[in-house]
Amino acid sequence: MQMPDLAAHGVPTPPMLRHAPEGVEIAIRNLGRSFGGQRVLVNLDLDVAPGEFLSIVGKSGCGKSTLLRLVAGLDRPTSGSVTVGGLPAHEAGDHLRIMFQEPRLLPWASVAENVAIGLPRGPDPRAVAEALEQVQLADKAGFWPAQLSGGQRQRAALARALVSHPGLLLLDEPLGALDALTRLTMQNLIRDMHDRAGFTAILVTHDVAEAVALSDRVIVLGQGGILTETRILRAGPTTRGSAELAAIETGILDAIFAR
């Protein structure tokens, strides 16, 4: 919660990543996913460029989580393919990380131990400390998750996701359960980390303003496929609230509720 826009307040920025990884590229071809007779995704095509920040919005139940889980390799397509950095999604392994609406921290592991789960090659106290510092949780390393606030828990989950410097970060409504103020600070933090680390990001959200504020491109999902897509060119760091963005937001909302 005590997480104002870092640069704007002249707070010294946390240490840079030791090696800035490349964002990975995603190619989705002819993707279909059905549950029983219900066709949730139908012939969906989508490309995401390395380092791009893409948001997915759409009505509840339209298949946003299903799409994200397919990209994460947690689920397999009924038809078509998803490749992440040239590999089938389920083989992408440590190149991608996913964050859920719930922090999903292990209650019996300290904050630092939870972050260390993100390291594929065993614990590395320096990397963990660095990741915790980036999410402003350095002083909570030894705490139990139960001792953190909701926002702090999500920050710990973000540190766990990013400690291995993944090429792709998937976010499934990660801020949905947070209060409005905490959400704003988390949005800044995520955008900040993205700008600094250069990973590709896909954010699923029900908050169109959030999608517009964070991403380079917003797609509206519906009827099994992509209804519209909107590119957002950001001139400066804080265009939030401008008339231009408000117009974009209205356009996207219209697309969501068109049918």
Place this chain on the structure above:
Amino acid sequence: MSLTDTIKPARTRAGWRPGLPPLQALLPYAVPAAILILWEIAGATGLVRETVMPRPSVILATAVQMMLTGELFTHLGVSAARALAGLLIGGGIGFLLGVANGVSRLSETLTDSTLQMVRNIPHLALIPLVILWFGIGEGAKLFLVALGVFFPIYLNTLHGIRNVDPQLIEMGRAYGMNGRRLFFRVVLPGALPSIFVGLRYGLGIMWLTLIVAETLSASSGLGYMAMKAREFMVLDVVVLSILLYAALGKLADTLTRALERRALKWSPAYANA
């Protein structure tokens, strides 16, 4: 000791109740102390005859005397060893089967319905059969205690493993955990609170079974001590052995609680406990 009172919910502060005055630490002992004093007076004044209920001071003197001869420790040690061995065998098998059936569908399909059927037989009903099988040797008592302890630990281990938060398991898999690592980092710690419930239930059954088994057929142990004393009408030894059972039960429960608090210190229910 009843079985239900071993499963108290974790201690939490009831904030709505008014605070206690100073010296509160002594309050829980006030009633037992009063009972002891009244009991002593009733015995000393002849209100209650020694042949009905010996006085606390007489029981204490007997205890001291039996400690000096070493007889008390022999019986105590034998009973404690039986309890521990039965617990380790029955609890160990129960835990392993609970884990196996929680993790493997094949194992569960193969064994669970059989176990559920056997569970409906009160294990003490097997005493005549067990004596026929094992005579009155150690085997009979171990078998009964192990069988009694087995079920609560088996059932609660299975329940705990089946009810581990699936979201955490999905997280573990997404972070590349599988097999052994997933089990030890996510599944087992998640099942631990339930396993402790099973252990505490099991301890209650353990003492109960041991008392019955030792009273029916034994040549050593607290139950034997009580039965022999009854034959010779040595009432203070009878009462003493009952008190010792209570003390052992309390000790086991206290140790388990301490272990539980340590193992589950991450849980808000045990915070600052």
